Amino acid sequence: MPALVLLGAQWGDEGKGKATDLLGGSVDYVVRYQGGNNAGHTVVVGDQKYALHLLPSGILSPDCVPVIGNGVVVDPAVLLSELRGLEERGVDTSKLLLSGNAHLITPYHTTMDKVSERFLGKRKIGTTGRGIGPTYADKINRVGIRVQDLFDESILAQKVEAALDQKNQILAKLYNRRAIAAEQVVEELLGYADKLRGYVCDTTLVLNDALDEDKVVLFEGGQGTLLDVDHGTYPFVTSSNPTAGGACTGSGVGPTRIGRVIGILKAYTTRVGAGPFPTELFDEDGEKLRAIGGERGVTTGRDRRCGWFDAVIARYATRVNGLTDFFLTKLDVLTGWERIPVCVAYEIDGRRVDELPYSQTDFHHAKPVYEMLPGWSEDLSGAKTFEDLPKNARDYVKALEEMSGAPVSAIGVGPGRDETIQINPFL
Numbered sequence: 056m057p058a059l060v061l062l063g064a065q066w067g068d069e070g071k072g073k074a075t076d077l078l079g080g081s082v083d084y085v086v087r088y089q090g091g092n093n094a095g096h097t098v099v100v101g102d103q104k105y106a107l108h109l110l111p112s113g114i115l116s117p118d119c120v121p122v123i124g125n126g127v128v129v130d131p132a133v134l135l136s137e138l139r140g141l142e143e144r145g146v147d148t149s150k151l152l153l154s155g156n157a158h159l160i161t162p163y164h165t166t167m168d169k170v171s172e173r174f175l176g177k178r179k180i181g182t183t184g185r186g187i188g189p190t191y192a193d194k195i196n197r198v199g200i201r202v203q204d205l206f207d208e209s210i211l212a213q214k215v216e217a218a219l220d221q222k223n224q225i226l227a228k229l230y231n232r233r234a235i236a237a238e239q240v241v242e243e244l245l246g247y248a249d250k251l252r253g254y255v256c257d258t259t260l261v262l263n264d265a266l267d268e269d270k271v272v273l274f275e276g277g278q279g280t281l282l283d284v285d286h287g288t289y290p291f292v293t294s295s296n297p298t299a300g301g302a303c304t305g306s307g308v309g310p311t312r313i314g315r316v317i318g319i320l321k322a323y324t325t326r327v328g329a330g331p332f333p334t335e336l337f338d339e340d341g342e343k344l345r346a347i348g349g350e351r352g353v354t355t356g357r358d359r360r361c362g363w364f365d366a367v368i369a370r371y372a373t374r375v376n377g378l379t380d381f382f383l384t385k386l387d388v389l390t391g392w393e394r395i396p397v398c399v400a401y402e403i404d405g406r407r408v409d410e411l412p413y414s415q416t417d418f419h420h421a422k423p424v425y426e427m428l429p430g431w432s433e434d435l436s437g438a439k440t441f442e443d444l445p446k447n448a449r450d451y452v453k454a455l456e457e458m459s460g461a462p463v464s465a466i467g468v469g470p471g472r473d474e475t476i477q478i479n480p481f482l
């Protein structure tokens with residue numbers, strides 16, 4: 056069975072955690088391939104709510120092996136505390152596999168993230184402050200620390216010293232901050248070695264062997280397409296590749312082994328942090344979406360910026376990810392509007408534009424061109440089949456599907472595992 060990728064089609068928080076968890080019972084492996092604990096994936100199982108940051112959402116399914124791939128950046132303190140938190144709630148975490156090639160977020164990366172944001176002032180990105188950008192920067196700069204370095208004290212010390220030689224200059228001279236002592240960082244990191252050792256392995260080998268044995272492997276993206284460092288709204292992006300190609304580089308599984316790419320798409324749009332957002336609402340509709348949709352960040356607690364559905368973005372996500380399906384989430388949140396605006400194109404400096412402009416300047420000038428779709432007043436949460444939805448909700452889904460370029464194969468009508476309408480099976 057070829058592997059599946061499940062990723063965010065917008066700016067994150069589309070409901071990836073719920074969608075992954077839904078499939079968790081039927082897949083053998085769930086793999087995070089990029090990002091780190093900047094992610095916040097909420098999973099609701101019965102009356103239990105879980106907020107996962109670093110662990111793949113498959114960890115909540117007893118027979119599924121959760122994997123943290125080489126493309127992820129791992130804050131060991133966060134990982135251990137997340138594992139402890141789940142164990143205290145009776146979740147078996149012993150099957151976790153952690154790539155020895157994943158890079159570590161150290162205290163100096165988190166410090167650099169925070170001070171550089173402060174330095175940017177009103178030009179800041181609005182990062183989660185979790186050290187993500189600086190850790191990926193070190194990886195690309197070839198001065199990063201990897202999980203496997205925890206098991207060789209001398210190499211670890213050399214690498215930390217080399218990294219800090221440079222960073223301490225920056226911290227002291229540019230940011231007016233105290234230097235960070237290498238020995239202290241090494242000591243802290245060594246303290247994690249024994250606690251993590253049992254999870255660490257060659258995840259690339261494990262995943263390729265699993266695929267050879269016809270096991271089902273699901274890749275769970277963090278963030279979303281428009282936050283991708285290559286394909287997103289740069290520079291207001293995260294520092295990794297949540298798009299489909301990232302699943303390959305972030306796991307060591309080749310593209311020929313992936314058969315399906317599912318884009319998780321919210322029935323409206325949200326964004327956290329700075330950056331352009333053409334359909335953003337600043338009125339009571341925006342407030343209403345935020346209140347009904349519970350649009351508050353799982354990681355930072357920040358209010359999410361809210362706006363109407365943007366079909367230009369959905370089409371773009373189909374294109375850059377090669378999407379085969381959409382999972383449309385939070386349709387239930389749109390109950391209660393008489394008419395629902397949907398952005399079908401942009402007006403940029405007097406021109407109509409149907410595709411996402413590659414130019415940052417153009418995108419900053421993009422004004423949404425709206426089409427009005429009729430709303431509905433019925434509560435959708437009990438709907439089990441597509442036919443259970445009121446006609447206007449069905450028409451809304453069909454219209455979005457047509458505009459977005461891939462079939463809507465599942466619809467979320469509530470946060471719970473069973474509050475899903477499956478139209479085409481994913482497996």
Ligand code: GDP
Binds near residue numbers: 069096353466
């Ligand atoms: P992720 O980062 O993509 O996993 O998404 P988040 O967990 O950050 O945000 C999605 C939120 O929407 C969570 O609170 C989910 O429990 C909730 N959610 C997911 N799907 C649905 C849905 O279909 N309807 C409703 N009402 N809530 C949903």
Ligand code: IMO
Binds near residue numbers: 066
């Ligand atoms: P999930 O997986 C929404 C945003 C931050 C900021 C930008 C860069 O829950 O969808 P970073 O800390 O990554 O350097 O911040 O990216 N961001 C997210 N927004 N959902 C997320 O994750 C995000 N992870 C990062 O708000 O604008």
Ligand code: MG
Binds near residue numbers: 069094095096097353
């Ligand atoms: Mg989230």
